[in-house]
Amino acid sequence: MxxxxxxxxxxxxxxxxxxxxxxxxxxxxxxxxxxxxxxxxxxxxxxxxxxxxxxxxxxxxxxxxxxxxxxxxxxxxxxxxxxxxxxxxxxxxxxxxxxxxxxxxxxxxxxxxxxxxxxxxxxxxxxxxxxxxxxxDRPALASAVPTTRGVPSLILDVGANVDCDPDNLVQFAVMGHIFAQNVLKVPNPRVGLLSIGEEDSKGNSLTRDTLPMLRSLPGINFIGNVEGRDIYNGNCDVIVCDGFVGNVALKASEGIARLVTTSLREALKSTVTSQVGALLSRRAFGDFKKRLDYNEYGGAPLLxxxxxxxxxxxxxxxxxxxxxxxxxxxxxxxxxxxxxxxxxxxxxxxx
Structure with missing residues (x-):
């Protein structure tokens, strides 16, 4: 229907x-x-x-x-x-x-x-x-991003809340877990807290206060602190952060994606040899560009x-x-x- x-x-x-x-x-x-x-x-x-x-x-x-x-x-x-x-x-x-x-x-x-x-x-x-x-208490914008494993990860919040407390991040973790499980079809989503190091002692007061709360959260596959590279390497399915950090990470990623695709296109056109290579690899380049294209993901759900x-x-x-x-x-x-x-x-x- x-x-x-x-x-x-x-x-x-x-x-x-x-x-x-x-x-x-x-x-x-x-x-x-x-x-x-x-x-x-x-x-x-x-x-x-x-x-x-x-x-x-x-x-x-x-x-x-x-x-x-x-x-x-x-x-x-x-x-x-x-x-x-x-x-x-x-x-x-x-x-x-x-x-x-x-x-x-x-x-x-x-x-x-x-x-x-x-x-x-x-x-x-x-x-x-x-x-x-x-x-x-507060809604969160969640954005799907590409990973090296070919399946997207989910990062939230990416801009709805600049300032958050630990309770907000715990709610974001639950919402991201449910969305990844039900919409992205990840059976047991790995949830990580975005920080500047994997050790429990790393991060600011928000991440250090949130970490034990997420560890004690029932029904969530929490894997601890994760770093910026984990957004794209496929080692984590749901990345939790406040909206300030998430928005900066998302906008930086969009800029890097444009840089990579533009630089690659220019490099493939720079010499006769590379132009021939470009013709032969057009489909691969198209697939590569598609993986980095935010238009493929449609938009961010307001959870x-x-x-x-x-x-x-x-x-x-x-x-x-x-x-x-x-x-x-x-x-x-x-x-x-x-x-x-x-x-x-x-x-x-x-x-």
Whole structure:
């Protein structure tokens, strides 16, 4: 049965074209119904161009007269833009949750939301409209990153919370464990605490205070402190850190990925011999570039809110939007939030 996913059609840097193209790709390839939220007079003509030969694709438009830009101050925009694409879309998810709770199924109401818009506004709107899961103090953005073993690892938080306490990191560990297990299909995820050394004594006061709490956490395969290289070597499945550290690590990684692909492309074009080699290795280079491309991962799930919210990169293209819709559908199907609440309840239960 198709699952309904809402897309903020005015979120990305080049909106609404990537969102509409991505919605068309998702509707073709996955069992989803896509609801584009935005001004109908802007969206309808563009959508008509892309579906003129495929008029029966399950793509619908939900009107919203306002949208939050990257330049808007998140807190102010969330308060003043009451008909924003984010608020309208997340309300559809809230209605879908209420419908499934009372009737056992959604009756077409939305099961998830994707935006490539202002991250701070998306987080604030999701908290306000959807509310928080029981046992969660703060939501966390989780990002899948490539590893040398060919399977992604998950790092959280990557920017939702600059300042955290040990209880927040413990909750992040539980949420990351459940997401990796249910969506990334890792049977027994190895959870590590990001620090500057593997020894228990290494790190700052936050990591040193969090370490014993994670060691005593039931049901979590905690492997201790991990270092920055462990994000990419495949030795750890879930890497836990505060949002300041995680965001710096993620942005640095994106920069390194661009450096490597650009340098390799230039090197392959530098001489006649290398150009011949480039022609022969084009497929391998394509596979290499694909592994480093954040568009393949769609977006970062906002874990901890009572609903499914995926936040994509502002420069997301249609492939990223398509994959963001896919991730939202997988998140909803896997019932991750119920697993998080049950795991947190178990971890805080007294013997």
């Amino acid at each position: 198709p699952i309904d996913i809402v897309v903020d059609a005015m979120g990305s840097d080049k909106a609404p074209d990537p969102e509409i193209r991505g919605a068309v790709l998702a509707a073709r390839h996955y069992d989803v119904r896509v609801h584009l939220v935005g001004p109908e007079d802007i969206l309808r003509p563009i959508l008509r161009q892309h579906v003129q030969h495929q008029k029966h694709l399950p793509i619908f438009i939900t009107p919203a007269s306002e949208w939050i830009t990257m330049g808007d101050k998140a807190a102010q925009a969330v308060r003043t833009k009451r008909d924003s694409t984010m608020r309208v879309g997340l309300k559809m998810v809230r209605e879908g949750l209420a419908s499934r709770t009372t009737s056992g199924h959604g009756h077409g109401k939305a099961a998830g939301f994707f935006t490539a818009g202002n991250t701070g506004a998306a987080m604030a709107t999701a908290k306000m409209v959807l509310g928080m899961l029981s046992g969660v 901890g809110v009572r609903g499914v919210c995926i936040v994509g990169h502002g420069s997301s293209n249609e492939k990223a939007v398509m994959n963001g819709i896919r991730v939202a559908a997988e998140f909803a199907h896997a019932e991750v939030n119920a697993g998080i609440e049950a795991a947190l309840l178990s971890s805080t239960a007294t013997p």
